[in-house]
Amino acid sequence: MDLGIERAVRAAALDYLSEVVDENGVASWQAMKSFVIGEERVNLVGSGNGIFKPRQLSMPISILTAAPRSGSDPPYDDAVSVDDYLLYRYRGNDPDFHENVGLRKLWTTGLPLIHFHGVDRGRYVPSAAVIVHDDPGALTFSAGLVPLEAAGPTFDAGSLDATQRSYQLRSVRVRVHQQSFRERVLKAYRGSCALCRLNHLELLDAAHIIPDGRGGMPIVPNGLALCKIHHAAYDANILGIRPDLVAEVRADVMAESDGPMLAYGIQALDKTKIWTPQSAAAAPDRDALDERYEEFKAAS
Ligand SMILES: [Zn+2]
16 A cells, blocks of 8 residues: 555645635535546546545545435534544444445544535535544544645644634534535525525525524525525515515615615515425425514514
8 A cells, every 4th residue: 555645646636626616615526526636537436425435546535425305404414523523424334344444444544535515416515534533333433524725735634633623623514504505595596586586696695584593494494595685685674575475675764765776676676576496395484484574573
C-alpha cells in the first residue's frame, strides 16, 4: 500500500470538490462523481453505495448518506455521538465485509476521506472526514467532519481539539439542514416565488412558515419559496398569507405612497392568491399558515 498515492489522491479530490460546489456548498452528482488526476479518471462515488473505494486506491475514498425520500420527511441524519462525531453505520451487519474492512484500514492510517450528505435527489454537501473510532459492537464508525473550505487539501482532523471539532461538525450539519430545506422547497415551487413568480434561483429563498427557532420543522409543508424581498416582507409581517392561500398587505403599508417597488412589488399583491405546489404532500400546511397569519394580524 503506497500511502503517498493514497494521500495525494485524497488531497486532490478535496481540492477538486471545493472547486465544483456552488455558493451554498452543494455539488451535483454529475460534478462530484469523478475527477481527473494526471491522466487518470478517479471515481469518487459508486452507484448509490454508502462506502466507496475507487480501483486506483486500496482504501475507501468516500462515505455517503442518502437524501430523504420525500419532501415531507425531515432530513435524514446519521446519528451524532455526544463527543461530536458522526456515527456512520457499517455496510450490512458483518464487520468483516470488505467495505467495512476498508474503512477500518483507513482508520489506522489517519488519512481523510469525503463524506457526501444528500440534500435532494442528485445533490450533495461534501465535507472532509476522518475515521477516528470503530465500534464493531454497535456496527458503527465514528468520523470527524470538517467543511471543505475549512479543511483544505492537507486536512488533518487529528489536529482538531474538542471545541474546534464540535464547531466544525455543527457547521457541516447546519449547512446540510439549510441546503436540504432550500433545495427541496425550491424544487417543489419549481424555482419560483410563491407571491410574484420571480424565477431566478439566486434571488430566491426557502422561507419557513413557522420559524425554526419556534419549532418549525425543515420540511417542505413548512416552507414557501419566496424571493428575497417577499421573504423579508413575510418575516417582518408586512405581508401575511391566509390559510386559504390569499396574500394580504398590512393596512398601514397599503396606505403608504412611494415608488414602483412598493406599488408593484408589495401593494399589488394584496388579496391575490399565492402560487403553491399541486401535490398535497408539498403544499403549505394550513395549520402552520393559520398560526403565522394570527401573528401577522396581531402585528397589523
Ligand atoms: Zn417574490
